[in-house]
Amino acid sequence: MTITTRHDLNIDSELHTFTHKAKGYDDTGFPVRVLDDDFAISVSPSSIRENDDAEDVVVTVKAGLGADVSSAVAVTLGPGTGTVAADIESTSASSASVTVDAAKRTGADTVSVNAVDDAERDEENEAISLTATSTEQGVYVGPAMIMIRDDDPDFTLSADVTEVDEDAGTVTVTFTATTDTPVGGIVNFSLATSGTAETADFTASPTAVPLQIDGGSTRGTATVTLTITDDGDDEPNETIIFDDADGAEVTGDKTYTLNSVTVTIIDNDDA
Structure with a gap:
Protein backbone atom coordinates (compact mmCIF):
# COMPACT_ATOMS: atom_id res chain seq x y z
CA MET A 1 0.00 0.00 0.00
CA THR A 2 1.33 3.43 -0.95
CA ILE A 3 0.14 6.50 0.94
CA THR A 4 0.72 9.89 -0.70
CA THR A 5 0.32 13.12 1.21
CA ARG A 6 -0.14 16.66 -0.07
CA HIS A 7 0.14 20.16 1.36
CA ASP A 8 -2.96 21.81 2.83
CA LEU A 9 -3.75 25.27 4.17
CA ASN A 10 -2.93 24.68 7.84
CA ILE A 11 -0.07 23.48 10.03
CA ASP A 12 -2.05 20.79 11.84
CA SER A 13 -0.62 17.29 11.96
CA GLU A 14 -3.49 14.92 11.23
CA LEU A 15 -4.29 11.36 12.24
CA HIS A 16 -5.93 9.19 9.60
CA THR A 17 -7.20 5.62 9.89
CA PHE A 18 -6.93 3.13 7.04
CA THR A 19 -8.90 -0.10 6.91
CA HIS A 20 -7.65 -3.34 5.37
CA LYS A 21 -10.33 -5.73 4.12
CA ALA A 22 -9.79 -9.34 3.07
CA LYS A 23 -12.31 -12.07 2.39
CA GLY A 24 -12.58 -14.45 5.30
CA TYR A 25 -10.81 -12.11 7.72
CA ASP A 26 -11.93 -9.37 10.04
CA ASP A 27 -11.35 -5.83 8.89
CA THR A 28 -8.16 -4.41 10.28
CA GLY A 29 -7.62 -0.69 10.86
CA PHE A 30 -4.30 1.01 11.33
CA PRO A 31 -3.53 4.66 12.07
CA VAL A 32 -1.29 6.89 9.98
CA ARG A 33 -0.22 10.25 11.38
CA VAL A 34 0.77 12.92 8.87
CA LEU A 35 3.25 15.37 10.36
CA ASP A 36 2.75 18.81 8.85
CA ASP A 37 5.97 20.50 7.74
CA ASP A 38 4.61 24.00 7.13
CA ASP A 150 -4.47 55.66 6.21
CA ASP A 151 -4.92 58.77 8.37
CA ASP A 152 -5.31 61.48 5.75
CA PRO A 153 -6.58 64.09 6.12
CA ASP A 154 -4.69 64.99 9.28
CA PHE A 155 -6.74 68.16 9.76
CA THR A 156 -10.52 68.29 9.92
CA LEU A 157 -11.69 71.43 8.15
CA SER A 158 -15.12 72.84 9.00
CA ALA A 159 -17.03 76.04 8.23
CA ASP A 160 -19.56 77.96 10.29
CA VAL A 161 -21.61 78.57 7.14
CA THR A 162 -22.38 75.72 4.75
CA GLU A 163 -25.49 77.11 2.98
CA VAL A 164 -26.28 80.61 1.71
CA ASP A 165 -29.31 81.90 -0.12
CA GLU A 166 -28.70 83.32 -3.55
CA ASP A 167 -29.98 86.72 -2.32
CA ALA A 168 -27.80 86.67 0.84
CA GLY A 169 -25.51 89.37 -0.52
CA THR A 170 -22.25 89.47 1.44
CA VAL A 171 -21.49 86.60 3.84
CA THR A 172 -18.43 86.01 6.02
CA VAL A 173 -17.41 82.38 6.40
CA THR A 174 -15.02 81.24 9.13
CA PHE A 175 -13.04 78.06 8.56
CA THR A 176 -11.58 76.05 11.43
CA ALA A 177 -8.92 73.37 11.00
CA THR A 178 -8.38 70.97 13.92
CA THR A 179 -6.17 67.97 14.54
CA ASP A 180 -5.62 65.50 17.37
CA THR A 181 -1.88 65.97 17.82
CA PRO A 182 -0.03 69.30 18.19
CA VAL A 183 1.90 70.16 15.05
CA GLY A 184 5.69 70.11 15.15
CA GLY A 185 6.11 73.41 13.35
CA ILE A 186 4.12 76.14 11.63
CA VAL A 187 1.72 74.62 9.09
CA ASN A 188 0.32 76.77 6.29
CA PHE A 189 -2.55 75.85 4.00
CA SER A 190 -4.00 77.91 1.18
CA LEU A 191 -7.71 77.38 0.53
CA ALA A 192 -8.96 77.84 -3.03
CA THR A 193 -12.38 77.39 -4.57
CA SER A 194 -13.85 74.96 -7.06
CA GLY A 195 -17.30 73.41 -7.53
CA THR A 196 -20.33 73.99 -9.74
CA ALA A 197 -20.67 77.69 -8.97
CA GLU A 198 -19.06 79.81 -11.69
CA THR A 199 -17.15 83.05 -11.30
CA ALA A 200 -20.28 85.01 -12.23
CA ASP A 201 -22.16 83.45 -9.28
CA PHE A 202 -19.94 84.73 -6.48
CA THR A 203 -16.72 86.51 -5.58
CA ALA A 204 -14.41 85.54 -2.73
CA SER A 205 -12.08 87.82 -0.81
CA PRO A 206 -9.33 86.84 -0.52
CA THR A 207 -9.36 84.55 -3.52
CA ALA A 208 -6.77 82.30 -1.88
CA VAL A 209 -7.52 81.96 1.83
CA PRO A 210 -4.42 81.60 4.03
CA LEU A 211 -4.87 79.27 6.99
CA GLN A 212 -2.02 78.95 9.50
CA ILE A 213 -1.57 76.58 12.45
CA ASP A 214 1.16 77.63 14.87
CA GLY A 215 3.79 75.19 16.07
CA GLY A 216 2.57 73.18 19.06
CA SER A 217 -1.07 74.03 18.32
CA THR A 218 -3.94 71.79 17.21
CA ARG A 219 -6.17 74.48 15.72
CA GLY A 220 -6.19 77.30 13.18
CA THR A 221 -8.85 79.60 11.69
CA ALA A 222 -9.30 81.70 8.58
CA THR A 223 -12.10 83.83 7.14
CA VAL A 224 -13.31 84.61 3.66
CA THR A 225 -15.93 87.09 2.49
CA LEU A 226 -18.33 85.75 -0.13
CA THR A 227 -20.42 88.07 -2.26
CA ILE A 228 -23.25 86.08 -3.83
CA THR A 229 -24.72 87.11 -7.18
CA ASP A 230 -28.52 87.14 -7.17
CA ASP A 231 -29.29 86.37 -10.80
CA GLY A 232 -32.64 85.60 -12.41
CA ASP A 233 -31.83 82.12 -13.63
CA ASP A 234 -33.86 79.16 -12.43
CA GLU A 235 -31.02 76.70 -11.82
CA PRO A 236 -29.96 73.89 -9.51
CA ASN A 237 -28.27 74.75 -6.24
CA GLU A 238 -24.59 75.50 -6.82
CA THR A 239 -21.57 74.57 -4.76
CA ILE A 240 -18.41 76.37 -3.73
CA ILE A 241 -15.78 73.86 -2.62
CA PHE A 242 -12.90 75.09 -0.48
CA ASP A 243 -9.84 72.84 -0.64
CA ASP A 244 -6.08 72.96 -0.22
CA ALA A 245 -4.82 74.88 -3.24
CA ASP A 246 -1.14 74.00 -3.22
CA GLY A 247 -1.07 70.39 -2.07
CA ALA A 248 0.04 68.90 1.20
CA GLU A 249 2.06 70.89 3.69
CA VAL A 250 5.32 69.22 4.70
CA THR A 251 6.72 70.36 8.06
CA GLY A 252 9.77 68.56 9.39
CA ASP A 253 9.21 64.89 8.63
CA LYS A 254 5.41 65.16 8.71
CA THR A 255 3.05 65.53 5.77
CA TYR A 256 -0.17 67.37 6.61
CA THR A 257 -3.41 67.26 4.64
CA LEU A 258 -6.94 68.45 5.25
CA ASN A 259 -10.40 67.68 3.89
CA SER A 260 -12.50 69.93 1.71
CA VAL A 261 -15.56 71.93 2.78
CA THR A 262 -18.56 72.76 0.59
CA VAL A 263 -20.70 75.90 0.78
CA THR A 264 -23.96 75.52 -1.17
CA ILE A 265 -25.73 78.45 -2.85
CA ILE A 266 -29.49 77.86 -2.57
CA ASP A 267 -31.28 79.03 -5.74
CA ASN A 268 -34.24 81.35 -5.12
CA ASP A 269 -35.65 81.58 -8.64
CA ASP A 270 -38.82 79.90 -9.94
CA ALA A 271 -39.33 78.70 -13.48
Missing part, protein backbone atom coordinates in the same frame (compact mmCIF):
# COMPACT_ATOMS: atom_id res chain seq x y z
CA PHE A 39 5.06 27.23 9.07
CA ALA A 40 2.45 29.85 10.00
CA ILE A 41 3.39 33.52 10.41
CA SER A 42 1.57 36.03 12.63
CA VAL A 43 2.32 39.61 13.68
CA SER A 44 1.51 41.92 16.57
CA PRO A 45 0.37 44.58 16.10
CA SER A 46 -1.34 43.68 12.85
CA SER A 47 -1.80 47.30 11.76
CA ILE A 48 0.13 50.57 11.95
CA ARG A 49 -0.88 54.18 11.36
CA GLU A 50 0.57 55.96 8.38
CA ASN A 51 1.67 59.02 10.33
CA ASP A 52 3.12 57.23 13.37
CA ASP A 53 6.82 56.86 14.02
CA ALA A 54 8.51 53.53 13.32
CA GLU A 55 6.85 50.84 15.42
CA ASP A 56 8.20 47.58 16.79
CA VAL A 57 6.35 44.60 15.37
CA VAL A 58 6.68 41.09 16.81
CA VAL A 59 6.87 38.45 14.08
CA THR A 60 5.91 35.00 15.37
CA VAL A 61 6.49 31.77 13.46
CA LYS A 62 4.76 28.55 14.48
CA ALA A 63 6.07 25.30 13.05
CA GLY A 64 4.18 22.14 12.22
CA LEU A 65 5.36 18.95 13.93
CA GLY A 66 7.16 17.83 10.78
CA ALA A 67 8.83 21.16 9.99
CA ASP A 68 12.59 21.43 10.03
CA VAL A 69 13.54 23.96 12.70
CA SER A 70 17.27 23.36 12.60
CA SER A 71 17.85 26.77 11.03
CA ALA A 72 16.23 30.17 11.47
CA VAL A 73 13.18 31.00 9.36
CA ALA A 74 13.73 34.11 7.22
CA VAL A 75 10.62 36.28 6.94
CA THR A 76 10.66 38.97 4.25
CA LEU A 77 8.69 42.21 4.63
CA GLY A 78 7.49 43.79 1.41
CA PRO A 79 4.55 45.49 -0.29
CA GLY A 80 1.26 43.62 -0.02
CA THR A 81 -1.61 43.66 -2.50
CA GLY A 82 -2.44 47.24 -3.54
CA THR A 83 0.77 48.56 -2.01
CA VAL A 84 3.97 49.72 -3.64
CA ALA A 85 7.48 49.90 -2.23
CA ALA A 86 7.19 53.69 -1.94
CA ASP A 87 4.54 53.22 0.77
CA ILE A 88 7.11 51.68 3.13
CA GLU A 89 9.98 53.69 4.61
CA SER A 90 13.33 52.62 3.22
CA THR A 91 14.70 52.67 6.76
CA SER A 92 12.28 49.96 7.85
CA ALA A 93 13.51 46.42 8.45
CA SER A 94 13.19 44.34 5.30
CA SER A 95 13.30 40.97 7.03
CA ALA A 96 13.02 39.12 10.30
CA SER A 97 15.01 36.08 11.36
CA VAL A 98 12.99 33.80 13.62
CA THR A 99 14.60 30.97 15.58
CA VAL A 100 11.94 28.35 16.31
CA ASP A 101 12.29 26.52 19.62
CA ALA A 102 12.43 22.78 18.80
CA ALA A 103 10.36 21.84 21.84
CA LYS A 104 7.75 24.60 21.75
CA ARG A 105 7.64 24.68 17.93
CA THR A 106 7.38 28.46 17.97
CA GLY A 107 9.67 31.49 17.94
CA ALA A 108 9.61 35.25 17.49
CA ASP A 109 11.65 38.21 16.32
CA THR A 110 11.04 41.95 16.65
CA VAL A 111 11.45 44.31 13.71
CA SER A 112 10.93 48.04 13.30
CA VAL A 113 8.30 48.92 10.69
CA ASN A 114 7.34 52.33 9.33
CA ALA A 115 4.87 53.47 6.68
CA VAL A 116 5.40 56.50 4.45
CA ASP A 117 3.33 59.49 5.54
CA ASP A 118 2.06 60.59 2.16
CA ALA A 119 -0.67 63.02 1.11
CA GLU A 120 -3.03 60.58 -0.60
CA ARG A 121 -6.43 61.12 1.00
CA ASP A 122 -8.35 58.15 -0.38
CA GLU A 123 -6.05 55.15 -0.08
CA GLU A 124 -7.48 51.72 0.62
CA ASN A 125 -6.19 48.26 1.48
CA GLU A 126 -2.51 49.11 1.83
CA ALA A 127 -0.50 46.47 3.62
CA ILE A 128 2.97 45.15 4.32
CA SER A 129 3.20 41.47 3.45
CA LEU A 130 5.31 39.01 5.45
CA THR A 131 6.38 35.88 3.60
CA ALA A 132 8.95 33.19 4.33
CA THR A 133 11.33 31.33 2.08
CA SER A 134 13.57 28.38 2.84
CA THR A 135 15.74 25.83 1.11
CA GLU A 136 14.38 23.19 3.47
CA GLN A 137 10.65 23.75 3.20
CA GLY A 138 8.89 24.95 0.08
CA VAL A 139 5.42 25.72 1.39
CA TYR A 140 4.47 28.24 4.04
CA VAL A 141 0.90 28.85 5.13
CA GLY A 142 -0.64 31.85 6.80
CA PRO A 143 1.60 34.65 5.50
CA ALA A 144 0.82 37.66 7.65
CA MET A 145 -0.15 41.19 6.70
CA ILE A 146 0.52 44.42 8.56
CA MET A 147 -2.27 46.72 7.46
CA ILE A 148 -1.39 50.39 6.91
CA ARG A 149 -4.15 52.56 8.36
Whole structure:
Protein backbone atom coordinates (compact mmCIF):
# COMPACT_ATOMS: atom_id res chain seq x y z
CA MET A 1 0.00 0.00 0.00
CA THR A 2 1.33 3.43 -0.95
CA ILE A 3 0.14 6.50 0.94
CA THR A 4 0.72 9.89 -0.70
CA THR A 5 0.32 13.12 1.21
CA ARG A 6 -0.14 16.66 -0.07
CA HIS A 7 0.14 20.16 1.36
CA ASP A 8 -2.96 21.81 2.83
CA LEU A 9 -3.75 25.27 4.17
CA ASN A 10 -2.93 24.68 7.84
CA ILE A 11 -0.07 23.48 10.03
CA ASP A 12 -2.05 20.79 11.84
CA SER A 13 -0.62 17.29 11.96
CA GLU A 14 -3.49 14.92 11.23
CA LEU A 15 -4.29 11.36 12.24
CA HIS A 16 -5.93 9.19 9.60
CA THR A 17 -7.20 5.62 9.89
CA PHE A 18 -6.93 3.13 7.04
CA THR A 19 -8.90 -0.10 6.91
CA HIS A 20 -7.65 -3.34 5.37
CA LYS A 21 -10.33 -5.73 4.12
CA ALA A 22 -9.79 -9.34 3.07
CA LYS A 23 -12.31 -12.07 2.39
CA GLY A 24 -12.58 -14.45 5.30
CA TYR A 25 -10.81 -12.11 7.72
CA ASP A 26 -11.93 -9.37 10.04
CA ASP A 27 -11.35 -5.83 8.89
CA THR A 28 -8.16 -4.41 10.28
CA GLY A 29 -7.62 -0.69 10.86
CA PHE A 30 -4.30 1.01 11.33
CA PRO A 31 -3.53 4.66 12.07
CA VAL A 32 -1.29 6.89 9.98
CA ARG A 33 -0.22 10.25 11.38
CA VAL A 34 0.77 12.92 8.87
CA LEU A 35 3.25 15.37 10.36
CA ASP A 36 2.75 18.81 8.85
CA ASP A 37 5.97 20.50 7.74
CA ASP A 38 4.61 24.00 7.13
CA PHE A 39 5.06 27.23 9.07
CA ALA A 40 2.45 29.85 10.00
CA ILE A 41 3.39 33.52 10.41
CA SER A 42 1.57 36.03 12.63
CA VAL A 43 2.32 39.61 13.68
CA SER A 44 1.51 41.92 16.57
CA PRO A 45 0.37 44.58 16.10
CA SER A 46 -1.34 43.68 12.85
CA SER A 47 -1.80 47.30 11.76
CA ILE A 48 0.13 50.57 11.95
CA ARG A 49 -0.88 54.18 11.36
CA GLU A 50 0.57 55.96 8.38
CA ASN A 51 1.67 59.02 10.33
CA ASP A 52 3.12 57.23 13.37
CA ASP A 53 6.82 56.86 14.02
CA ALA A 54 8.51 53.53 13.32
CA GLU A 55 6.85 50.84 15.42
CA ASP A 56 8.20 47.58 16.79
CA VAL A 57 6.35 44.60 15.37
CA VAL A 58 6.68 41.09 16.81
CA VAL A 59 6.87 38.45 14.08
CA THR A 60 5.91 35.00 15.37
CA VAL A 61 6.49 31.77 13.46
CA LYS A 62 4.76 28.55 14.48
CA ALA A 63 6.07 25.30 13.05
CA GLY A 64 4.18 22.14 12.22
CA LEU A 65 5.36 18.95 13.93
CA GLY A 66 7.16 17.83 10.78
CA ALA A 67 8.83 21.16 9.99
CA ASP A 68 12.59 21.43 10.03
CA VAL A 69 13.54 23.96 12.70
CA SER A 70 17.27 23.36 12.60
CA SER A 71 17.85 26.77 11.03
CA ALA A 72 16.23 30.17 11.47
CA VAL A 73 13.18 31.00 9.36
CA ALA A 74 13.73 34.11 7.22
CA VAL A 75 10.62 36.28 6.94
CA THR A 76 10.66 38.97 4.25
CA LEU A 77 8.69 42.21 4.63
CA GLY A 78 7.49 43.79 1.41
CA PRO A 79 4.55 45.49 -0.29
CA GLY A 80 1.26 43.62 -0.02
CA THR A 81 -1.61 43.66 -2.50
CA GLY A 82 -2.44 47.24 -3.54
CA THR A 83 0.77 48.56 -2.01
CA VAL A 84 3.97 49.72 -3.64
CA ALA A 85 7.48 49.90 -2.23
CA ALA A 86 7.19 53.69 -1.94
CA ASP A 87 4.54 53.22 0.77
CA ILE A 88 7.11 51.68 3.13
CA GLU A 89 9.98 53.69 4.61
CA SER A 90 13.33 52.62 3.22
CA THR A 91 14.70 52.67 6.76
CA SER A 92 12.28 49.96 7.85
CA ALA A 93 13.51 46.42 8.45
CA SER A 94 13.19 44.34 5.30
CA SER A 95 13.30 40.97 7.03
CA ALA A 96 13.02 39.12 10.30
CA SER A 97 15.01 36.08 11.36
CA VAL A 98 12.99 33.80 13.62
CA THR A 99 14.60 30.97 15.58
CA VAL A 100 11.94 28.35 16.31
CA ASP A 101 12.29 26.52 19.62
CA ALA A 102 12.43 22.78 18.80
CA ALA A 103 10.36 21.84 21.84
CA LYS A 104 7.75 24.60 21.75
CA ARG A 105 7.64 24.68 17.93
CA THR A 106 7.38 28.46 17.97
CA GLY A 107 9.67 31.49 17.94
CA ALA A 108 9.61 35.25 17.49
CA ASP A 109 11.65 38.21 16.32
CA THR A 110 11.04 41.95 16.65
CA VAL A 111 11.45 44.31 13.71
CA SER A 112 10.93 48.04 13.30
CA VAL A 113 8.30 48.92 10.69
CA ASN A 114 7.34 52.33 9.33
CA ALA A 115 4.87 53.47 6.68
CA VAL A 116 5.40 56.50 4.45
CA ASP A 117 3.33 59.49 5.54
CA ASP A 118 2.06 60.59 2.16
CA ALA A 119 -0.67 63.02 1.11
CA GLU A 120 -3.03 60.58 -0.60
CA ARG A 121 -6.43 61.12 1.00
CA ASP A 122 -8.35 58.15 -0.38
CA GLU A 123 -6.05 55.15 -0.08
CA GLU A 124 -7.48 51.72 0.62
CA ASN A 125 -6.19 48.26 1.48
CA GLU A 126 -2.51 49.11 1.83
CA ALA A 127 -0.50 46.47 3.62
CA ILE A 128 2.97 45.15 4.32
CA SER A 129 3.20 41.47 3.45
CA LEU A 130 5.31 39.01 5.45
CA THR A 131 6.38 35.88 3.60
CA ALA A 132 8.95 33.19 4.33
CA THR A 133 11.33 31.33 2.08
CA SER A 134 13.57 28.38 2.84
CA THR A 135 15.74 25.83 1.11
CA GLU A 136 14.38 23.19 3.47
CA GLN A 137 10.65 23.75 3.20
CA GLY A 138 8.89 24.95 0.08
CA VAL A 139 5.42 25.72 1.39
CA TYR A 140 4.47 28.24 4.04
CA VAL A 141 0.90 28.85 5.13
CA GLY A 142 -0.64 31.85 6.80
CA PRO A 143 1.60 34.65 5.50
CA ALA A 144 0.82 37.66 7.65
CA MET A 145 -0.15 41.19 6.70
CA ILE A 146 0.52 44.42 8.56
CA MET A 147 -2.27 46.72 7.46
CA ILE A 148 -1.39 50.39 6.91
CA ARG A 149 -4.15 52.56 8.36
CA ASP A 150 -4.47 55.66 6.21
CA ASP A 151 -4.92 58.77 8.37
CA ASP A 152 -5.31 61.48 5.75
CA PRO A 153 -6.58 64.09 6.12
CA ASP A 154 -4.69 64.99 9.28
CA PHE A 155 -6.74 68.16 9.76
CA THR A 156 -10.52 68.29 9.92
CA LEU A 157 -11.69 71.43 8.15
CA SER A 158 -15.12 72.84 9.00
CA ALA A 159 -17.03 76.04 8.23
CA ASP A 160 -19.56 77.96 10.29
CA VAL A 161 -21.61 78.57 7.14
CA THR A 162 -22.38 75.72 4.75
CA GLU A 163 -25.49 77.11 2.98
CA VAL A 164 -26.28 80.61 1.71
CA ASP A 165 -29.31 81.90 -0.12
CA GLU A 166 -28.70 83.32 -3.55
CA ASP A 167 -29.98 86.72 -2.32
CA ALA A 168 -27.80 86.67 0.84
CA GLY A 169 -25.51 89.37 -0.52
CA THR A 170 -22.25 89.47 1.44
CA VAL A 171 -21.49 86.60 3.84
CA THR A 172 -18.43 86.01 6.02
CA VAL A 173 -17.41 82.38 6.40
CA THR A 174 -15.02 81.24 9.13
CA PHE A 175 -13.04 78.06 8.56
CA THR A 176 -11.58 76.05 11.43
CA ALA A 177 -8.92 73.37 11.00
CA THR A 178 -8.38 70.97 13.92
CA THR A 179 -6.17 67.97 14.54
CA ASP A 180 -5.62 65.50 17.37
CA THR A 181 -1.88 65.97 17.82
CA PRO A 182 -0.03 69.30 18.19
CA VAL A 183 1.90 70.16 15.05
CA GLY A 184 5.69 70.11 15.15
CA GLY A 185 6.11 73.41 13.35
CA ILE A 186 4.12 76.14 11.63
CA VAL A 187 1.72 74.62 9.09
CA ASN A 188 0.32 76.77 6.29
CA PHE A 189 -2.55 75.85 4.00
CA SER A 190 -4.00 77.91 1.18
CA LEU A 191 -7.71 77.38 0.53
CA ALA A 192 -8.96 77.84 -3.03
CA THR A 193 -12.38 77.39 -4.57
CA SER A 194 -13.85 74.96 -7.06
CA GLY A 195 -17.30 73.41 -7.53
CA THR A 196 -20.33 73.99 -9.74
CA ALA A 197 -20.67 77.69 -8.97
CA GLU A 198 -19.06 79.81 -11.69
CA THR A 199 -17.15 83.05 -11.30
CA ALA A 200 -20.28 85.01 -12.23
CA ASP A 201 -22.16 83.45 -9.28
CA PHE A 202 -19.94 84.73 -6.48
CA THR A 203 -16.72 86.51 -5.58
CA ALA A 204 -14.41 85.54 -2.73
CA SER A 205 -12.08 87.82 -0.81
CA PRO A 206 -9.33 86.84 -0.52
CA THR A 207 -9.36 84.55 -3.52
CA ALA A 208 -6.77 82.30 -1.88
CA VAL A 209 -7.52 81.96 1.83
CA PRO A 210 -4.42 81.60 4.03
CA LEU A 211 -4.87 79.27 6.99
CA GLN A 212 -2.02 78.95 9.50
CA ILE A 213 -1.57 76.58 12.45
CA ASP A 214 1.16 77.63 14.87
CA GLY A 215 3.79 75.19 16.07
CA GLY A 216 2.57 73.18 19.06
CA SER A 217 -1.07 74.03 18.32
CA THR A 218 -3.94 71.79 17.21
CA ARG A 219 -6.17 74.48 15.72
CA GLY A 220 -6.19 77.30 13.18
CA THR A 221 -8.85 79.60 11.69
CA ALA A 222 -9.30 81.70 8.58
CA THR A 223 -12.10 83.83 7.14
CA VAL A 224 -13.31 84.61 3.66
CA THR A 225 -15.93 87.09 2.49
CA LEU A 226 -18.33 85.75 -0.13
CA THR A 227 -20.42 88.07 -2.26
CA ILE A 228 -23.25 86.08 -3.83
CA THR A 229 -24.72 87.11 -7.18
CA ASP A 230 -28.52 87.14 -7.17
CA ASP A 231 -29.29 86.37 -10.80
CA GLY A 232 -32.64 85.60 -12.41
CA ASP A 233 -31.83 82.12 -13.63
CA ASP A 234 -33.86 79.16 -12.43
CA GLU A 235 -31.02 76.70 -11.82
CA PRO A 236 -29.96 73.89 -9.51
CA ASN A 237 -28.27 74.75 -6.24
CA GLU A 238 -24.59 75.50 -6.82
CA THR A 239 -21.57 74.57 -4.76
CA ILE A 240 -18.41 76.37 -3.73
CA ILE A 241 -15.78 73.86 -2.62
CA PHE A 242 -12.90 75.09 -0.48
CA ASP A 243 -9.84 72.84 -0.64
CA ASP A 244 -6.08 72.96 -0.22
CA ALA A 245 -4.82 74.88 -3.24
CA ASP A 246 -1.14 74.00 -3.22
CA GLY A 247 -1.07 70.39 -2.07
CA ALA A 248 0.04 68.90 1.20
CA GLU A 249 2.06 70.89 3.69
CA VAL A 250 5.32 69.22 4.70
CA THR A 251 6.72 70.36 8.06
CA GLY A 252 9.77 68.56 9.39
CA ASP A 253 9.21 64.89 8.63
CA LYS A 254 5.41 65.16 8.71
CA THR A 255 3.05 65.53 5.77
CA TYR A 256 -0.17 67.37 6.61
CA THR A 257 -3.41 67.26 4.64
CA LEU A 258 -6.94 68.45 5.25
CA ASN A 259 -10.40 67.68 3.89
CA SER A 260 -12.50 69.93 1.71
CA VAL A 261 -15.56 71.93 2.78
CA THR A 262 -18.56 72.76 0.59
CA VAL A 263 -20.70 75.90 0.78
CA THR A 264 -23.96 75.52 -1.17
CA ILE A 265 -25.73 78.45 -2.85
CA ILE A 266 -29.49 77.86 -2.57
CA ASP A 267 -31.28 79.03 -5.74
CA ASN A 268 -34.24 81.35 -5.12
CA ASP A 269 -35.65 81.58 -8.64
CA ASP A 270 -38.82 79.90 -9.94
CA ALA A 271 -39.33 78.70 -13.48
